[in-house]
Amino acid sequence: MLKYLSVILLLPLFSMAQTPNWINKILSDNLIRLPVYSVDTISTHMLYLPMAFGQSNFLDTNGVSHLQNADILSVDLVFTDYPASNNLFALNAARFISLLQLIPFIHHQSFTQWRVIRQMDGKDANSAALLKHGFVIHYRNSVTLENRNKELIQIKQTVTSLTEIKKTNAIAKATASSEPITKKQKVRYWDEIYGSTSSPATPTFYINNRPLLQVADTPFIHLTEFDSSFSIPTNIAIQKRILTRRQVQQYQKTQQLYCLVGPPRKWEEDTPKRSNPSTNAIIALPDTGLLHSLKSLPCKNALVIADVTASMSLYTIQLLHWLQQMDSLHCISTFACFNDGNDIVTEKKVVGKTGGVYTAKYVNMAAAAGLMELAMQKGSGGDTPENVCEAIIKALEACNNCEEVFLIADNYAPVRDIVLVNQIKKPIQILVCGGQIGVHPDYVTIAATTGGSLYFPNLVVKDFSALKNGGVLKIRSLPYKLNQKGMAEVAPGNSPIN
Structure with a gap:
């Protein structure tokens, strides 16, 4: 134990004055306590830059070059609660300085989410040393034509397979009911x-x-x-x-x-x-979180709105599985999808007029997939923020009598036009895709403002009264509050939870 303590004590002590203000603010406000940190490897690319227990230098920097032209979605500093009596501020400041020296542009993108994860299961030096230490960075690369075509092929293959299964089941059922069983x-x-x-x-x-x-x-x-x-x-x-x-x-x-x-x-x-x-050459779904969330929804005269921008194909495939199951219930009225602007450049994306929203009366799973493919061919999103509110408003115009509104949302994508949220006049049930900690504040804003809900694989959040009463609401380990403009934001880590 003494050798671990000596490592910490010998660290160069970075004072508050020596550390950039943005790092001090992250360390002060973004602390999250978890038993053990779990890495999300499903919906994005992930880079783990490990550090030794009690150290601020990197053990391995392989893969840093992939971040050069990527959208950096989140950066998590991961460490352990040992020694528990030390806030480890100086050590973690030194770790951030090392990150900044390694990746000078790491803090240049305004939509990057920053978290400081203190793992509480490290109760002694030996157990703490076994847990993750360092930075976990989630990112997405620029969309290429090859990637877009690959996602389109996945959609087509899924539709073909689901259609064949439906035909096989129908034939088997008809055969079983029409052919008498003979002794042979x-x-x-x-x-x-x-x-x-x-x-x-x-x-x-x-x-x-x-x-x-x-x-x-x-x-x-x-x-x-x-x-x-x-x-x-x-x-x-x-x-x-x-x-x-x-x-x-x-x-x-x-x-x-x-x-x-x-x-x-x-x-x-x-x-x-x-x-x-x-x-057997069976391709199983790598993730079924969205599918399980969809199955818990009350489906009646529903409007389904799907984000089909790049990197959402994993969830689009799950959506198609659910639509296939819902076809026999005839509970979906209208289907909509959006691509954030039909590939126009970011500088020309005007709030409320970005475009790339496609709507149609719902016929069946295959027809919905065709609309998705059209939207995906027209555009892939470009930058990370998306025109979510515009898509909801346009879709509601096409289905103003719909009783339920389901939004398939990318948890890593900020809502570019969140200022339009008050124009949404129906509760939005948001199915959050991606991530394991918290949810993007913009989706908390939409759900709370419209009287909707947030759906996760193992959690449904419907009560936002704490926020509306000026308090703090914790969602998947992250605290949220409303700012003076009525928009949700992550509350400082030391805020009291209602």
């Missing part, structure tokens, strides 16, 4: 065969002679020519006992599941042949 047919629906795997006690389930390989709450895409996928109500899957105990707990709030089955069994053989799931 070996239809074994929900048949349990023991001893057909490596473990004699493990059952293999067969559905219409086909071995069940996998169960998930999202459709399987890009199957092999021998495999098939179909949907099944969750309660039926539980009744037939094809789910493990863990799966029952995992999917108990899900109304519909998807089954992956292998090729039909040849019953004349003694041992049933079963496809190996690991060899």
Whole structure:
């Protein structure tokens, strides 16, 4: 323990006067306490610049060159609560100075979010040394034609796969209802065969002679020519006992599941042949957070507004999965998407008149995907801020009788036209995409001002009364307050929480 303390004591002590004011302000106002810091690697590029415990020099600076022309979305200084009696201000100021020396332009972009993360699980020197120390930087590179085309291909592939699954299910249902079962047919629906795997006690389930390989709450895409996928109500899957105990707990709030089955069994053989799931060319969704949030929404005469700017394809694909499931309920009235200006240069983007908003009466998932593709071909957003309020206002003009309004929002993108928020006259249910700590203040402003809500994979925020009463509201570990203009902003880390 003494060697760790000596390292801290021997650090050069940067005084408040020696440290730039913007660094002092970040260290004073942006402190967040978490048990352990978890890195978001899903929705953006991430660069981790590690430092040793108690040190202010970098251990590895590989990858810094990628930041040269990138939009720097957030910078997190990560350290541990040891020694707990020390605020570690001098050490962290030295770390910021090292960052500034390494990346002189790191603070030039006004939309960059800064956080100081104090991990509380480092209770002693040994445990603290095992946790992350240094800077975690989330960034996005400039959009290229290659990247845009790649995202368009992903959308097309998803639509094709979902359409094929729908056709397969319809054919299977029609065949099952029209063809009588004869003695020659070996239809074994929900048949349990023991001893057909490596473990004699493990059952293999067969559905219409086909071995069940996998169960998930999202459709399987890009199957092999021998495999098939179909949907099944969750309660039926539980009744037939094809789910493990863990799966029952995992999917108990899900109304519909998807089954992956292998090729039909040849019953004349003694041992049933079963496809190996690991060899199937299945592309699983890398993230299903948005899909789970969407499933919790009350869908009735709804308007869906989707951000389709660059880097949102991961969430666009999840949205398509949900739209496919909603098609049979006929609960969506209008669909809209936006690209922040149809590729016009930033200098020509006028608040309220940026453009790039596309709306249409909702027909089905495939038609909505076509509108998305059109918007994506016309533009990719360009800079990081986006014309979110303009998109909401234009979409509401196309659907003024809609009862529910859902916004698929990029958590890392500031709202360029937040000054228009008071022109939005209906509650906006915002599904926040990306990030694990807090939410961009602009989306707090929209939800609080319109009487809407914020949806995260494991959290829904509907009550903003604390903000309206002049207090502070904590959302995913970050405190928020309203400023004099009525706009939400991150409150200083030492603000009392209501």
